[in-house]
Amino acid sequence: MSIAIVLGLLLLAIILFAVEIFTVDVITVFILICLCLFKIITPKEAFDGFSSDFIIILAAIFIMVGALKKTGVIDTFIANLVNIKKHPPKVILFFVMIISALTSGFMNNTTVTALMLNPTIGMSKQSGTAPSKMLMPLSFASILGGTCTLIGTSTNVAVSGYIAQQGLTRIGMFDFLPIGLILLGVGMLYMMTIGQLLLPVNSKEDLEEDYSVRKxxxxxxxxxxxxxxxxxxxxxxxxxxxxxxxxxxxxxxxxxxxxxxxxxxxxxxxxxxxxxxxxxxxxxxxxxxxxxxLKLDSEENELHLAELMVIGGSETLRNTVERINFRQKYRLGIIAIYRKGKTISEKIGKLRLKVGDLILVQGEKESIDLIRTNENDFIILEDYKPNLHLKRKGIFTIGCFALSVILGSTGILPLSIAFLLGALLTVAFKCINPEEMYDEIDWRLLVLIGGMSAFGIAMTKTGADKFVAEYIVKIFEPMGAYGILGGFILLTVLLTQPLSNAAAALVVLPIGLQTASQLAVNPLTFAIAIMLSASVSMLTPFEPSCILVYGPGKYKFLDFVKVGGLLTFILMGILVMIIPFFFPFKV
CATH class of the missing domain: 3.30.70.1450 (Regulator of K+ conductance, C-terminal domain)
Structure with missing residues (x-):
């Protein structure tokens, strides 16, 4: 009976995550309450996941990345990419992808894509190349860059924390770097050859519709x-x-x-x-x-213009400009709105915002900077030069980040303590103030990861993981260990469509570890496979970094299915072949 309850709650969670009626943190807390009410887990077990060190690691990374965004030093570095505009388009594409990948090895891939979006569009225009030929490769490279390091994605950190809770060897900072580099290399080669043939080419009229002449x-x-x-x-x-x-x-x-x-x-x-x-x-x-x-309360300050893009997950989605009190909330006046492929005839205040809408706003520099440091609702499509004072703080923050990586990866300090020290230094030296620090932490993601860890405990206690594992082994057993491993990779990739990558990995992980136990093989083989397969799913544009390029690249849904789908299946095949080489089935 308890197995049926746990699997029923798992199915309910997947459905609720997919339909997005409630936010992921609310759904997670609801599932935890249900597990406690049915006495599947104790309250202590329900909250054990929130006290894990990987929650501290993620929070510290959010703080340091937030400080980097606030200082604008990364913006300036990426904006300088336009200096390579005189090179051939293939060379420009290579640089865009490699810098995107290297940066996203240590930063959130959505942030990297947002920062590189404008420079990439500028370079494509100056080189006479359609933006659609560069923007999808940009987003894919940022996703694959996260497969190279432990802190490249929140999924990697969550999986590492979970297997440590199970008494297994903790994954190190660069333990799977060779696999990540192979995935990245194959992805870049694909996007520079086959991908270029499959990507759409914008018509001349489409190219005219860039950020400077958009209607x-x-x-x-x-x-x-x-x-x-x-x-x-x-x-x-x-x-x-x-x-x-x-x-x-x-x-x-x-x-x-x-x-x-x-x-x-x-x-x-x-x-x-x-x-x-x-x-x-x-x-x-x-x-x-x-x-x-509109009176912006300060007529002596200079007013600035900025273009904002509405992103997925924004609290403004499906709300009208009037309902969200845009001017009062953001202290910015809306001059105009653009929606690709649609003729808008409504009053702007009555318009319901959608993902990809571009809003031309006017206001003081401080108000625009506030949007920049909190990218939950919008990203800014504009060039920005930080002042020297902020630039120094940005360089100091990079130093703190590098120090954390060195101390944690060499074992001088535990990873959680190393990153907590880095975050503490950025706050102590006022690279980010305490109020902004708490705003930068993605609390919903932390609740999701902590809660799903407790769900893994529920599956283990009831034997639900063993029940599902036996069923999967029965289906794929004729194909041997490689076939079973491929089955888990496929299952994880498919689950990343309705779920977030982290949620998909944490749902499949307990089952994968139990399967490894039944087969008497190395559990790390299955753990690494599940973790990385969650990051190579590019079947659809639902990944946040893909959503960012969807509108500016003028892509269609089928473009991602065609280009990203083929790449995803190629990378899945590579994972099946190379993971057992670096993490053998038999230890």
């Missing part, structure tokens, strides 16, 4: 002194400036005007135009972009 929707308000009052749409100054008038909001009514419609006082005219043209609206008498009418 945004904006709201222009007709003021009392406007000479356009009484003018016909076709003869109005707005039309003469080359704007497309989408609709007019008059007396709270939204309608599509014809060429004979006359403009009236207080009309809100929804217009489409690129960024440069929108700013020229200021030169027209009696017309203002609606954001300019």
């Amino acid at each position: 945004y929707l904006s709201e222009a308000v007709i003021l009392e002194n406007s000479p356009m009052i009484g003018q016909k749409i076709a003869d109005s100054d707005i039309s003469k400036q080359g704007f497309s008038i989408v609709s007019i909001i008059r007396n709270k009514q939204n309608f599509v005007p014809n060429m004979f419609t006359k403009i009236q006082l207080d009309d809100v005219v929804l217009i489409k135009g690129n960024v440069d043209d929108l700013l020229k609206i200021k030169d027209l008498d009696g017309v203002e972009i609606k954001a300019d009418l």
Whole structure:
């Protein structure tokens, strides 16, 4: 009966994770409560996962990476990539992929992709190459770079922590580096050859639609002194400036005007135009972009423009601009909104935000910097030069990070203590303040990992892991140990589609370890296979770093299935062949 309860809760968790009605931390806590209510595990066992040292390691990494983002030193380093723009496109692509991979070996791959997005688009434009030929390779390289080190992904850290809890040998910082380098090398070779043949090529019209000439929707308000009052749409100054008038909001009514419609006082005219043209609206008498009418509490400070991209997991998704109180929450005025492939005719305040929407905002530099340091809702698509003071702090933070890696990987200090020391130094020397420190930690991910570790205990106590392991062995036993290993790799890859990579790995891991025990083989062979297979799943654009390039690259869903699917199956085959070589079945 207890096995049925645990497996039923596992199935329920997978469904809830997939449909995303609730956040992953809420689902995890709910599952833990159920396990305690059914007396499958004790309260102590439920919370043991949260006291593990790998939770400390992840939190410390979040803090140091947050400090690096705040100082902008990584932004500057990556922005300097444009210096290689004179090289052939293949050379540029190689540099983009190798730098992305090397950086993501020590940083979150989503952050790396976000930082490199603009420079990569700039280089592709300057080299005459379609952005679609470079952006998907960028995201894939950042994902594969995480397979090279223990701290490359949260999945690696979580798996290492779990197997240590089971009394097995803890995975070292660079123990699987050779495997990661092989995966990265194959992935880069694939994306520079076969991938280039399969990737779509944007048409000339698509290439024109880059960040500088993108057609945004904006709201222009007709003021009392406007000479356009009484003018016909076709003869109005707005039309003469080359704007497309989408609709007019008059007396709270939204309608599509014809060429004979006359403009009236207080009309809100929804217009489409690129960024440069929108700013020229200021030169027209009696017309203002609606954001300019907002009081930002400080008129003496210089106002800046920035483009924000709405990302997956953002709390703003499916909410309207008015409902989220955008101006009050972020202290930024929205000038315009762009949505790829859609003609927007709604009032901006009534528009429900979606992943990939681009928002042109105006506000003080401090408000824009705040968005930059907290990338939970948006990423900024702009160049940024940090001041010298912040640059010094950024270099100091890199030093702290490097010190943590050296102390932890050489065994001078336990890994958790080494990274905790690095995080403490960044806070002590004010590279990041305490309030920002707590904001940078992804608490939802920590709750997920801690909770799923407890779920692994429940599977072991009830024998659910043994039950499932026997079933999997029965199916794949005719193919031998390699076949069974391949079955677990395939299962993990498939589960990463509805689940996060970390959740998928922690669901499969207890079953894999039990299977290794039944086969009397090295449990590390299965643990490493499950861990790395969670990071090579590129079947769909659901991975956060893939979502970031989905819109700018103008990809279709099937582009990822075609290009990423083939690469995923190639990498799965390589994992089956090389993992037993580096981590033999027989110890």
